[in-house]
Amino acid sequence: MVEKKDNKLWGGAFSKQPRADVIDYCAGFDAKSFAALDSFLLPYDLQVNEAHAEMLCGQGILTQRELSELKAALNEARKKGVSLEGFEDVHSAVEHFLTQRTPAGAKIHSGRSRNDQVATDTRLYLKDHAQRWVKDLAALIGQLERTAATHAKTAMPGYSHHRTAVPYTYGKWLQAYAEAFKRDVQAFQQWIELYDVCPLGACAGFGTHFPIAPAITAKKLGFAKPFSNTLDAVQQRGEAEAAYVFCIVRAMNHASQLAETFMVLSMPGMELFKLPEEFCTGSSVMPHKKNPDFLEATKAKASLAQASLLQLTDATKNAFTGYNRDSQWTKSALFRAQVECEPMPKLMADFICGVVPNNEKLAALCEPLDATARAEKLAMEKGIPFRLAKQEIEKQLKEADTKRKGTKI
Amino acid sequence: MVEKKDNKLWGGAFSKQPRADVIDYCAGFDAKSFAALDSFLLPYDLQVNEAHAEMLCGQGILTQRELSELKAALNEARKKGVSLEGFEDVHSAVEHFLTQRTPAGAKIHSGRSRNDQVATDTRLYLKDHAQRWVKDLAALIGQLERTAATHAKTAMPGYSHHRTAVPYTYGKWLQAYAEAFKRDVQAFQQWIELYDVCPLGACAGFGTHFPIAPAITAKKLGFAKPFSNTLDAVQQRGEAEAAYVFCIVRAMNHASQLAETFMVLSMPGMELFKLPEEFCTGSSVMPHKKNPDFLEATKAKASLAQASLLQLTDATKNAFTGYNRDSQWTKSALFRAQVECEPMPKLMADFICGVVPNNEKLAALCEPLDATARAEKLAMEKGIPFRLAKQEIEKQLKEADTKRKGTKI
Amino acid sequence: MVEKKDNKLWGGAFSKQPRADVIDYCAGFDAKSFAALDSFLLPYDLQVNEAHAEMLCGQGILTQRELSELKAALNEARKKGVSLEGFEDVHSAVEHFLTQRTPAGAKIHSGRSRNDQVATDTRLYLKDHAQRWVKDLAALIGQLERTAATHAKTAMPGYSHHRTAVPYTYGKWLQAYAEAFKRDVQAFQQWIELYDVCPLGACAGFGTHFPIAPAITAKKLGFAKPFSNTLDAVQQRGEAEAAYVFCIVRAMNHASQLAETFMVLSMPGMELFKLPEEFCTGSSVMPHKKNPDFLEATKAKASLAQASLLQLTDATKNAFTGYNRDSQWTKSALFRAQVECEPMPKLMADFICGVVPNNEKLAALCEPLDATARAEKLAMEKGIPFRLAKQEIEKQLKEADTKRKGTKI
Amino acid sequence: MVEKKDNKLWGGAFSKQPRADVIDYCAGFDAKSFAALDSFLLPYDLQVNEAHAEMLCGQGILTQRELSELKAALNEARKKGVSLEGFEDVHSAVEHFLTQRTPAGAKIHSGRSRNDQVATDTRLYLKDHAQRWVKDLAALIGQLERTAATHAKTAMPGYSHHRTAVPYTYGKWLQAYAEAFKRDVQAFQQWIELYDVCPLGACAGFGTHFPIAPAITAKKLGFAKPFSNTLDAVQQRGEAEAAYVFCIVRAMNHASQLAETFMVLSMPGMELFKLPEEFCTGSSVMPHKKNPDFLEATKAKASLAQASLLQLTDATKNAFTGYNRDSQWTKSALFRAQVECEPMPKLMADFICGVVPNNEKLAALCEPLDATARAEKLAMEKGIPFRLAKQEIEKQLKEADTKRKGTKI
DSSP: OOOOGGGOOSOTTOSSOOOHHHHHHHHTTSSSOBOOGGGGTHHHHHHHHHHHHHHHHHTTSSOHHHHHHHHHHHHHHHHHOOOOTTSSSHHHHHHHHHHHHOGGGGGTTTTOOHHHHHHHHHHHHHHHHHHHHHHHHHHHHHHHHHHHHHTTTOEEEEEETTEEEEEEEHHHHHHHHHHHHHHHHHHHHHHHHHHOEEOTTOTTTTOOSSOOOHHHHHHHTTOSEEOSSHHHHHHTTTHHHHHHHHHHHHHHHHHHHHHHHHHHHTSTTTOSEEOOGGGOBOOSSOTTOOBOHHHHHHHHHHHHHHHHHHHHHHHHTTOOSSOOGGGGGHHHHHHHHHHHHTTHHHHHHHHHHHOEEOHHHHHHHHTTOOHHHHHHHHHHHHTOOHHHHHHHHHHHHHHHHHHHHHHHO | OOOOGGGOOSOTTOSSOOOHHHHHHHHTTSSSOBOOGGGGTHHHHHHHHHHHHHHHHHTTSSOHHHHHHHHHHHHHHHHHOOOOTTSSSHHHHHHHHHHHHOGGGGGTTTTOOHHHHHHHHHHHHHHHHHHHHHHHHHHHHHHHHHHHHHTTTOEEEEEETTEEEEEEEHHHHHHHHHHHHHHHHHHHHHHHHHHOEEOTTOTTTTOOSSOOOHHHHHHHTTOSEEOSSHHHHHHTTTHHHHHHHHHHHHHHHHHHHHHHHHHHHTSTTTOSEEOOGGGOBOOSSOTTOOBOHHHHHHHHHHHHHHHHHHHHHHHHTTOOSSOOGGGGGHHHHHHHHHHHHTTHHHHHHHHHHHOEEOHHHHHHHHTTOOHHHHHHHHHHHHTOOHHHHHHHHHHHHHHHHHHHHHHHO | OOOOGGGOOSOTTOSSOOOHHHHHHHHTTSSSOBOOGGGGTHHHHHHHHHHHHHHHHHTTSSOHHHHHHHHHHHHHHHHHOOOOTTSSSHHHHHHHHHHHHOGGGGGTTTTOOHHHHHHHHHHHHHHHHHHHHHHHHHHHHHHHHHHHHHTTTOEEEEEETTEEEEEEEHHHHHHHHHHHHHHHHHHHHHHHHHHOEEOTTOTTTTOOSSOOOHHHHHHHTTOSEEOSSHHHHHHTTTHHHHHHHHHHHHHHHHHHHHHHHHHHHTSTTTOSEEOOGGGOBOOSSOTTOOBOHHHHHHHHHHHHHHHHHHHHHHHHTTOOSSOOGGGGGHHHHHHHHHHHHTTHHHHHHHHHHHOEEOHHHHHHHHTTOOHHHHHHHHHHHHTOOHHHHHHHHHHHHHHHHHHHHHHHO | OOOOGGGOOSOTTOSSOOOHHHHHHHHTTSSSOBOOGGGGTHHHHHHHHHHHHHHHHHTTSSOHHHHHHHHHHHHHHHHHOOOOTTSSSHHHHHHHHHHHHOGGGGGTTTTOOHHHHHHHHHHHHHHHHHHHHHHHHHHHHHHHHHHHHHTTTOEEEEEETTEEEEEEEHHHHHHHHHHHHHHHHHHHHHHHHHHOEEOTTOTTTTOOSSOOOHHHHHHHTTOSEEOSSHHHHHHTTTHHHHHHHHHHHHHHHHHHHHHHHHHHHTSTTTOSEEOOGGGOBOOSSOTTOOBOHHHHHHHHHHHHHHHHHHHHHHHHTTOOSSOOGGGGGHHHHHHHHHHHHTTHHHHHHHHHHHOEEOHHHHHHHHGGGOHHHHHHHHHHHHTOOHHHHHHHHHHHHHHHHHHHHHHHO
């Protein structure tokens, strides 16, 4: 989304203009609509229809000719898109699209239900996007490690309780987040491992009398295996989604920590880091402002992902057996979290790239932080317990403090 | 949203077709997009612009002619709408719209910021919709009380722990929910009382050098009073929203209890109530199904409202002072909860109207539930403690149970 | 809780020792147990027993002598306490205590159930503690306003987006939170108004055949009125609790904002405020550390209150009609939030008292923040739109920035 | 906890008394206190102390004699326990215990901080308990599969939308939950895989000057490997806990579904299943009541686990870098969820064992559910699309319904 040129309310003091993708990430859905939820499932629904039709043909339920006609219609759908307007969901819309083009469209719903269809569409969506997260987070980790290597010796205070603690380095600090994101990558991979199972053929949860072959559709769709219990395959809708969004929450929580820390350490009066201007915005009132919107948006999105997670864990909690329509609202929770958060890894990598540490100020803050090291050395040199050594150093600090205050007055 | 006639996947066994507003309520945003969030604020932003312009003119910052031109442009905006496309938010879009029509458009941003504007727009939106909830819930209460009066003597078991407990009536049972919704009405009214305060003029949180008159804009916009501290007026964004959504959560929780109870008591094998068919849907696979989608949707929306509440309480938690862009994401949480839940009271009233109790089955279930009354009577007649009387009745029940089992074998 | 003197792991560099109540607030329940939940209800259960016994006597169900014996036994219970060990809940324990002392103890359960008892006990607890919050928050507001008056002219930058925005004052900044806490006071008062209703006499939700007089017990217990529907009186357990904890969340959210802001603005490298040492702790390793544990604990408790709120809104969501034992878990959510958060207002007031602003550093940060004022003045002087004036100032800032950078190289 | 015999308020009509462990599970912490949180860490803290002392000795920081004295003191601590009273946490209490017994106690804190200690204690606790969940859930799955095998042919309706859908079997239904719990087992195993990393030696997050050997302590404590970045090892407190509690949420959600379904299907008026009496309780007022408290408690605990999860995901969200004391409150969220939920698998297995299906009623409900099968057969026989066949069957159902209604009048 680009702001109309002649009505830009801020930015006169910027040397670099904010990037379009950053503005888009920060804009949320204030000025643009959020697409119909089933539109996210459309490509996967077409894929599922094709695999199902091929299987039905292999099982003698569709003729070869009917299959050809259906595949042609599906290809047309892929190219032209399928309008959801006036339909209950993507499954009805696609079936209608097919039926308009070939009488075989009316036979494709044999041996399946919308329950196993939506479960399969969603599973494919999640698998696909989990793989993207793995890739995007890996790229972010790569960037963090490259910048960490460059700054292996750039002094930076280590903090605890929001207080400078001991001398550390900017490189090690960045590496800490690289390690955290590595667990997030592993978590997405574990998700794929756990949910690489195809629900197609479970129908409404109780199978079918049609002689279908779930193992074949599972294979065609690239799943490791088909479901093993029909009811389990459809009645836990929301479970895989919750587990997936939990992975997003993990990654967003780590990102939000980077956001919070850079936000604070770049504050006027502190200025340990200079943030890239193309990730900031200005004010409609205050000419001098450079606002770290990207960081704020990242924090807000971590909060949004958390709320989505809650809605999803709630979806299977205390649920009566079988498919319940309540579970339909898992879609908005899932897609909102995914769509709002997916640009994070790429943007964060570029952001990190553009951050400029203020070496002098960072080093100056590290200077007085050698108290622990002094105590450790004292303990080792004198062979006394660390506790005693620390007490000795504390006494010295207190005396120095008293002296300083004395001088002031 | 109406299903295309020639592709209806279910419904052949229904004598009444589902109502369009019920289908819409149950459809969520699967097949339609969710409007740009700022579009919900547009009418209120125009109102705020008008009040601000009038005040600026009264203070000598705008001329009478400039005011006339602005009011004409605002009227045009009201009629034609204002496109948000290509803008950061509704405020920029409206300002651009005005500036295109009159040079005075460029002066209207004097003595205000987008921070106080969005706070004021949102406050007006919330006040307006709180009043609608009060009205709609009052109508629902009215319906509950009318049906309760009709069924004052219709026997229905009182339940505890999901077990029939003592004889009760359908009328008293409905009245219990009427009482609960009355508290929800009061809660919305308390919200209005607490937040009937106008933030306009607080600017970015620190006031302005323009000689504006916040008391005047507050009055023009129908608020009880203007803000008393500029910073407080804008930095708590999310607080009023959270308090408002908490009111929605209250009402939805009560509605979800009606939903859950009717759902269970109308189950095949139980059938104490027959649900109105125009609130049900069918299955794409099972011809005999009549699904209480309205009740399921209501339960799901209670869960959605709860997740929105969490996102909103989270928005002000641990927030650094001043406006933070994180707070922008309060919009989606607010509007999603409002839009999904607002039809509930009207639909629930109509639903209640259409429910048909099965008097015979309800009465039959009440029959064996006189044990407490027997114990109470025994206690009063013999002047013994209730505990002893109850033990005596329990002994009788156990003996009867043993006898029955004995007969069986 | 006082740390054993000879094993204090930190604090050698402190001139003031942390206060015992601060340490206790920050310690949570790491080293002490959390009391049996029903112990919080004990005093209220005794009160309810007394009112119920008096009413039973007035209704002729207990004799005057039985009443006297029961009152004597209740007085004994008040003095000695009642052990909960080996009982299901406080109600059984108290009844057992009474029955051991007088045969009338066995008759006191006439015309009541544990369902209305626990609802009444809890309601009394909540009303009592809501009044304490009102009082404690009022004291905090008083302190904020006194300190605000002292610092009416102490310069402090106004912040937005974590960036210094315009010159503001420490006094106005404190006042912003005073205003926020005033709404919290009002919210607790509204809670009392909404829930000043006595559930006693509703029994298990369906009344009783005993000729009890709920209006009399309501009055004896100080409630504004008795319940109007028996079922409503007991089946919404969790609702009043959720509404109450929402009030706590409101206050804790405001407190957590003070905490976060003081935390950041007192960081080494920033040091705009010096925090009172008696609210800080030290490190077992780093001799120079002074950690703002009080502020961190306050932030954590805001998060805990939020989680409790979720558990409580969840307790009535989708609940089947009537009392359900699920609702028993509302106690832990309620009491944890209450016990952890109740010391906040008093401690925060003392904390604010002890904070020392660094006037020089605060003033220095305000200096460059006159850009908005310059633009506003330019607009007023030249009679040009604010937007144009702002663009002119932005141009000047950019030129100055370029020049400064030029000089550096 | 056993109810005092002479004050049992209910149960006279029961042939089997509730089991003590069931009563305990259902009692929560109403009548007993929740132990000091650090007491859960004590055994692990002793283990960590021993490993650390051995490593210090191996590195020449402690003498062999000092090590022997420390090990003797640790053994004494294991036998006698260590009182937490008067200490900040378990680490201070243990160190004090050691120091009282040997001067070497004062040297054991060399090369470590309470930050890496608590992280390591917690990691050991979690690993240990994750393994227990794996074992207990496996036993539950075993029971579900055995009962499923017994009831492979016991008719039971398959449900969707709370409506009977198609004929299914009790065996397959139980198997559906066995499959769900299998994923929970896998999830706990994946947790172990992801978090089998030892934080000891990371100290306050920035390492130490003492020549310690983290790889050696990691091995001694049974971890797969030591941390790779000191800061990451301690600053993500709450992450492993959240991931662990998410595993509990998964299992509790599945259990809560069993609970909800058995609750509803055993209701008076339905009675498809008879629940084991030793898992039920009675009423203090209604002599005939048999309440499924175990099922209600399970549902409530699923809700409690969800609230704990929220508190834990919140603990790392938007956190400033480094250890923050906020993270201390992760303990209560973790231990409450663990302690309340851990008995579930064993109790649920025994519960399943005791459930008696009412074969006749179940079969009777299945009878009218052959509509889908009829449509599928019609489609296959006539070679017409399933949609058409379904419409034909729907027509027949509607006619039958009209006819039946006609007869009634």
